[in-house]
Amino acid sequence: MTSFNKTPRGRFSRFLGPVFSLPALRGRTFWLIAIFAPFQIQAAPDAIITEFRDDEILTKLPNTATEIFRETDSPKEAGDRLQMLITQARASGDPRYLGYAQTLINRWPDEQLTERLRVLRATLRQSLHQFDSARADLEQVLSSSSDNQQRIQARLTLANLELVQGRYTEAGRNCQALQSDYPGLIAKSCLASVQARTADPQKAYRNLAQQLAEATGRQPADSTSRLWTEGTLGDIAAQAGLPEAELHWRRVLQASPSDLYIRAQLADWHLEQDQFERVLTLTLGFEAVDTLAVIRAIAMKRSGHPGSDELIGRLRQRFEEARWRGTLLHARDVARFLLDVENQPHDALRLAIENWESQREPLDTRLSLRAALASGDRAQHQRVSEWLSQQGQIDARYPEFKQ
């Protein structure tokens, strides 16, 4: 359970057909679609390829064991499978696993859910950005469960959910509760994150770094808590504008290279400092993951890399298909792509704000501010700035905003 699954990589490398061929629509429809480019969907497909060799490898299949689809009455077995699928989704950035997980949990009626299954369902819902229903599940576990392990799990999940949504009072309350139920580095990281985003990131950083040093000095802290704390230290250092951010994130990545969140944070950090080579190294082989692919595309574009057009074309197609589907889970990535690659600040702002309504992590906030500036939308800029002032949040990554 501790090991991360290997990310299926390079799935695009085999068929490098026309990257973004113009739709084969005729006459007026074509022009209407072509003219209104930003989000027009390329509804006409490429031609069917009937000639392919027998020895050609068309697709690599992930190790999806067939037993995950078998029905089971055992909550433990269902829980194990669910947990595995969610982990796999995270490590690979592949939402199909979330779909399998959803199928699995759909078979369990609400009244038959065990505490563990409910916490897992909340985790899944959170991954699908169904924040309110995730919160409801967690609150139910916290108010009724006597299972301490599940209560701790629910508490931590809820604290993080509140943090991601920028509800710092609620996050702080849950971190406090976590500190009394499960004292240790994870609870301290939780509290430090809230402190950093509502008060002084420098101070939060110093405190947490000291706590980590003390904990390690007393007895070797278990590696998950330590890595978790390192990741948090990286985030807070970046917020405070401290160069140590890179060091902390690198430590986490060294131990778990499939931590896509940390990889994206680090890649973003290098991108901000125009260290394009480093961005390209970090994102190499992760083109299938939207966040990393968008950062890579920006680095390629800014450094005049010859492969940029190809990657940008692929991302364009990917986001068009997502648009057709109608659910944009990755609104932040699309918004950033529109802002930094496509140079469409208005559409970028629309999506960035849509995303910001539910997610208010520093990078979400930065994107909203940048898109508002680029499109000259004073009202939105002011709205985000006012929220930052209310929270008392200062971040070195968006100096445009002055308190």
Next chain:
Amino acid sequence: MRITIRIWLALTTIALMSASGMAAAHKASDSFLYLNSGPTELRMDVALRDLALLVSIDSNGDNEISGQELRQARPEITRTIESALTFSNSSGNCGLAGKTWGISEHSDGVYSAARYAIRCPDDEPPEALEYDLLFGQDALHRGLVSLDYNGQTRLAVLGPDSRTLDLADKDTPSYFSVFKTFVYEGVIHLLIGLDHILFLLVLIIPATLSTHKDLTHGVQSKALRGRLLELTGIVTAFTVAHSITLALAALDIVSLPIAWVETVIALSIGLAALNVAWPVLGHKTWKLAFGFGLVHGFGFASVLGDLTSGVSDLAVALAGFNLGVELGQLALLVVGFPVLYYLGKNRIYQEGAVPVMLAGIGAISLFWVVQRAPLF
């Protein structure tokens, strides 16, 4: 016990943080259904990876699908796909006749692709589609449908809770309803957009002011005709100009930074007001109307852009919006001009109210300029 708690904890925590940024990377499972010619033709693309959940394609079990393995699995693949689709009309269920089969590529890899002719018992096109593929494996699977009606495309999404699709043409959002909506939006935007109204007001003020000659000679009817002509010229110039730039911007041919556009619009009001008192920009008001009308068009376009995301008939929307703006403008003139014209005969209006109004409008304009200039 302790250790298991910790591991599971960290899993969720790290994952949770990632969730905000990473959740929907890669791509969820989609199949693509392209229907056209009636619809009597279907092209259906399903990801090989998804098919492998339903059909044992990877016969040698090496987690790779080769061209040969795919060819061998073709009968089972087509059977699976065909049994997941039910086309029907009043005469009963329709059959699928395979025409082309092969592969295609989408953003997340290789798909099995096939083209079919849809044959219903009465040789008429099908009226409904029922879709049931992969929902038992992947609750987030969707069938993305593109329906082509004589060059107009309608998109639809099939999911576990919406497995049937009405294929009849009738509920395609009509040009007319799009047009109507945008006429309304155009009117509303003009009427609530104070800057356009003020600009228009300043433009028409000169036409309402009686000249000394008019008063002494009392040749009202002639003066009125002259002023109406002047007014028509001004309004037409403004309309033509903003229509041009509205179209250019809406069609993405020209794009200007909106903050500067808004600033220049604010400035245009003040300059127009100034021009009434001191004709620094010349006596030909219609030229002024035309010049600044160009800038106002970009302002309208930014509003239109906000409204048209997801609208496929952009040209219809553009025409409707423009007409709406003109109607709003016309309504304003029909109400406003007679009032101003009547007041124009009054000396207090001429010598008192007009300068005060102009100064007020000028001040508002300068205030807006300062507020909007993107220098923050």
